[in-house]
Amino acid sequence: MTGLLDYVQGESFLHRLNPLTKLVLSFALCAAVFITDSHLIIIGILAAVLAFSAAAGTVSRSLRILSSLGKLSILLFIVQILFVRDGKVLLHLPFGLVITDSGVLFSLLFVLRFMTATLPLALMLAVTRISDLANVLVKSLHMPYSYAFALTTAIRFIPLFAEEMSGIMETQTARGVEFDTKNFFKKVRLLLPLCVPLLISSVRKTEGGAISAELRGFNLRKRNCGFREYPLRVADVLAVLFGVAVILTVSVF
Amino acid sequence: MIKIQGLTFTYKDGARPALAGLELDIRDGEFVGIIGSCGAGKSTLTYALNGVVPHHYTGDMYGSVTVEGLDTVESSPEEISRYVGSVFQDVDGQMVSAVVEDEVLFGMENFGVPRSEIESRLEQALAEAGISELRHRATSTLSGGQKQKVAIAAIIALRPKIIVLDEPTGELDPRSSRRVFDTLRELNENHGITIVVVEQKIMLLCEYVKRLLLMDGGRVVLDGAVGDVLRQTEVFETAGVNIPRVATLARELTKLGYYSGATPTGLAQAETMMREVLGNG
Ligand SMILES: Nc1ncnc2c1ncn2[C@@H]1O[C@H](COP(=O)(O)OP(=O)(O)O)[C@@H](O)[C@H]1O
Numbered sequence: 001m002t003g004l005l006d007y008v009q010g011e012s013f014l015h016r017l018n019p020l021t022k023l024v025l026s027f028a029l030c031a032a033v034f035i036t037d038s039h040l041i042i043i044g045i046l047a048a049v050l051a052f053s054a055a056a057g058t059v060s061r062s063l064r065i066l067s068s069l070g071k072l073s074i075l076l077f078i079v080q081i082l083f084v085r086d087g088k089v090l091l092h093l094p095f096g097l098v099i100t101d102s103g104v105l106f107s108l109l110f111v112l113r114f115m116t117a118t119l120p121l122a123l124m125l126a127v128t129r130i131s132d133l134a135n136v137l138v139k140s141l142h143m144p145y146s147y148a149f150a151l152t153t154a155i156r157f158i159p160l161f162a163e164e165m166s167g168i169m170e171t172q173t174a175r176g177v178e179f180d181t182k183n184f185f186k187k188v189r190l191l192l193p194l195c196v197p198l199l200i201s202s203v204r205k206t207e208g209g210a211i212s213a214e215l216r217g218f219n220l221r222k223r224n225c226g227f228r229e230y231p232l233r234v235a236d237v238l239a240v241l242f243g244v245a246v247i248l249t250v251s252v253f
Numbered sequence: 254m255i256k257i258q259g260l261t262f263t264y265k266d267g268a269r270p271a272l273a274g275l276e277l278d279i280r281d282g283e284f285v286g287i288i289g290s291c292g293a294g295k296s297t298l299t300y301a302l303n304g305v306v307p308h309h310y311t312g313d314m315y316g317s318v319t320v321e322g323l324d325t326v327e328s329s330p331e332e333i334s335r336y337v338g339s340v341f342q343d344v345d346g347q348m349v350s351a352v353v354e355d356e357v358l359f360g361m362e363n364f365g366v367p368r369s370e371i372e373s374r375l376e377q378a379l380a381e382a383g384i385s386e387l388r389h390r391a392t393s394t395l396s397g398g399q400k401q402k403v404a405i406a407a408i409i410a411l412r413p414k415i416i417v418l419d420e421p422t423g424e425l426d427p428r429s430s431r432r433v434f435d436t437l438r439e440l441n442e443n444h445g446i447t448i449v450v451v452e453q454k455i456m457l458l459c460e461y462v463k464r465l466l467l468m469d470g471g472r473v474v475l476d477g478a479v480g481d482v483l484r485q486t487e488v489f490e491t492a493g494v495n496i497p498r499v500a501t502l503a504r505e506l507t508k509l510g511y512y513s514g515a516t517p518t519g520l521a522q523a524e525t526m527m528r529e530v531l532g533n534g
């Protein structure tokens with residue numbers, strides 16, 4: 001899953017937008033999906049986000065995210081559809097369960113929302129370096145630098161954790177521990193003891209990082225220390241206007 | 254200028270002193286190598302030089318450490334790090350950024366390097382560390398050797414007077430290790446930066462440094478020009494450090510009266526010694 005969320009290098013217009021613009025735009029699209037009740041509008045937004053992905057050269061990744069969300073959505077759809085009882089009954093099932101027309105529409109809306117709301121955020125992460133996002137949060141939104149630093153460090157550590165975890169699991173598997181058990185509780189019981197060595201080695205790593213950061217002046221840093229500039233260009237204004245337009249449209253319809 | 258007098262330091266939860274009455278003077282522009290067995294106190298000494306001891310790792314400290322006129326107890330690690338750059342053993346742990354360029358920018362931004370200078374310093378530091386082509390790479394995709402050079406570049410960019418390195422080639426193959434030492438030599442000779450480097454690979458170290466220290470039990474037990482230090486093979490045995498075979502050979506040849514020159518510290522000198530010995534015999 002980690003591979004689906006990290007930065008994809010590129011020079012597309014999305015890559016070049018101000019990180020703040022991308023943040024605003026992705027949240028706007030996300031919000032629009034929740035404001036509207038129209039299936040068609042959500043599908044329209046989904047298409048627009050996929051078009052953006054294509055422009056940024058990350059469409060294959062967006063489709064992969066969509067297909068893994070799709071599997072979960074089928075499950076959600078089935079559960080949802082059985083819960084809605086009002087509306088015109090389309091089908092009678094055993095155990096007194098029914099499928100109604102409003103059940104179908106509601107469940108469809110639910111999974112469309114679920115899938116479409118995730119994509120803009122994933123796309124934003126694909127075309128924005130976390131460090132740029134953090135820098136702009138510090139510079140423009142006056143987030144304390146230490147928070148931004150913690151955020152970027154945490155995200156940087158996710159793949160390291162995953163790597164370490166799979167390393168530990170491999171050695172344990174070699175010793176005969178069966179992690180591939182289908183029993184969820186058994187699996188948790190097997191994995192839990194591994195968290196301790198993982199935590200210890202991670203803490204040791206972050207401690208080294210903390211010392212190294214301190215010796216390179218971390219505590220001296222002020223808000224305007226950042227070297228990179230994030231100017232707002234015409235494209236940014238247009239992108240934000242687009243986001244506003246989408247919100248207004250879905251609010252009206 | 255580094256001056257350490259009677260330094261004894263015991264970690265807060267340490268059973269015995271990690272440093273025990275250590276004395277050391279290092280002048281500007283020196284290239285000093287430190288060897289010693291595991292637990293001899295080498296890392297602790299590097300911590301004492303950059304203020305990590307006693308500011309980050311606390312404990313009982315006696316004696317004094319002065320770096321460029323700053324008393325390390327009274328000065329903050331930030332003040333000290335304006336003069337002393339540190340490269341640590343754990344290459345992954347000391348990275349703070351996801352991209353090479355950001356890693357080198359980090360310190361410069363923090364210390365408030367003027368905006369107009371940042372770009373040129375960045376390029377220069379990457380070039381000196383020999384990694385200009387890695388500028389836009391993600392740090393997570395680099396090899397151990399490349400990461401170590403990034404760590405060095407990040408320090409070079411800060412233009413410290415002194416660079417302290419703790420086993421910088423620990424995870425590197427022989428070829429990358431040499432490249433790191435080539436970089437250090439360059440910095441020392443062309444920029445006059447004082448280099449203090451802890452290293453296990455004794456032959457490699459002896460080839461590059463001018464002055465060699467042997468540590469044992471929290472003290473400096475040998476200190477001098479490389480050739481002079483290598484001659485004292487008994488002290489090395491007591492300290493549990495394997496001496497290069499060529500130095501042992503030189504000692505035996507000297508004992509037997511075949512050789513009377515300096516202890517070889519590199520391949521070329523070893524060849525000269527053998528030619529001399531074989532020419533005589
Ligand atoms: N963080 C620490 N806490 C307690 N004791 C430590 C710590 N780090 C090192 N020591 C102890 O201090 C002594 C010297 O360690 P160190 O300086 O790491 O030696 P070296 O680098 O030469 O292997 C060892 O006995 C070690 O166990």
Ligand SMILES: [Mg+2]
Pocket residue numbers: 295296297419
């Ligand atoms: Mg050590």
